Amino acid sequence: MEQENGMASERREMVSQLMHYGIVNSRVLGAFLTVERHRFVDGGSRMFAYSDSALPIGYGQTISQPYTVAYMMELLVDRCPAGKVLEIGTGSGYQAAILNTLGYRVFTIERVAGLYELAASRFKKMGIPVQSRLGDGTLGWPEEAPFDAIIVTAAAPSEPRTLMEQLADGGVLILPLGDIASQQMTVIRRKGERFEHERFDHFAFVPLIGREGWRDPDEAS
Ligand code: SAH
Numbered sequence: 001m002e003q004e005n006g007m008a009s010e011r012r013e014m015v016s017q018l019m020h021y022g023i024v025n026s027r028v029l030g031a032f033l034t035v036e037r038h039r040f041v042d043g044g045s046r047m048f049a050y051s052d053s054a055l056p057i058g059y060g061q062t063i064s065q066p067y068t069v070a071y072m073m074e075l076l077v078d079r080c081p082a083g084k085v086l087e088i089g090t091g092s093g094y095q096a097a098i099l100n101t102l103g104y105r106v107f108t109i110e111r112v113a114g115l116y117e118l119a120a121s122r123f124k125k126m127g128i129p130v131q132s133r134l135g136d137g138t139l140g141w142p143e144e145a146p147f148d149a150i151i152v153t154a155a156a157p158s159e160p161r162t163l164m165e166q167l168a169d170g171g172v173l174i175l176p177l178g179d180i181a182s183q184q185m186t187v188i189r190r191k192g193e194r195f196e197h198e199r200f201d202h203f204a205f206v207p208l209i210g211r212e213g214w215r216d217p218d219e220a221s
Contacts, residue, residue, distance in 0.1 A: 083148030088137030
């Protein structure tokens with residue numbers, strides 16, 4: 001099937017756009033050339049798979065814009081070139097696939113059952129060795145901690161304490177921090193029992209919903 005291996009020229013086009021926006025890391029750009037984003041969106045959105053935009057993936061959620069994913073990956077590879085990474089918010093599975101292509105050992109958590117199942121079946125079908133689980137990612141993955149890096153791909157109102165505690169010494173937590181409308185990309189590095197913060201550009205993510213995130217709107221009070 002043409003689409004299964006195709007769309008290489010669309011991917012090249014997307015990568016030149018990422019470069020135009022200021023992404024310079026060749027390892028990151030290489031991963032974006034490799035991972036077939038069109039296989040992480042459903043049929044109706046495939047023709048838009050390589051436009052630099054977020055796309056609906058069902059359940060009110062979106063696959064992040066390529067630029068946003070690339071921006072986070074640059075922050076990551078510069079500070080943590082290898083190791084064990086936990087992603088919070090599997091969504092389509094695309095960002096987990098990028099992390100895997102970058103050579104990390106990847107664990108990912110999703111709270112929406114339908115998305116978790118779809119991503120898990122994609123990983124299996126595409127032979128991507130990512131470990132995924134269904135649950136509240138704000139509580140981390142204690143059995144697999146500590147992590148060299150934790151990436152939160154949804155908007156957090158504050159730093160989830162539990163995730164900070166699951167960082168290895170020297171490890172980094174990368175997350176968009178702010179209110180529902182706008183968040184500042186933040187890198188928190190663990191140094192023993194101290195945590196150092198670096199702040200970057202603003203983005204708009206879907207909310208991180210959980211015990212140490214925003215409250216679940218469907219939960220009875
Ligand atoms: N990284 C994803 C982007 C997903 S959008 C991709 O590449 O497609 C953010 C995702 O975070 C959504 O799927 C949402 O359901 C999920 N999410 C929100 N709060 C969560 C939580 N507490 N734990 C796990 N996943 C969460």
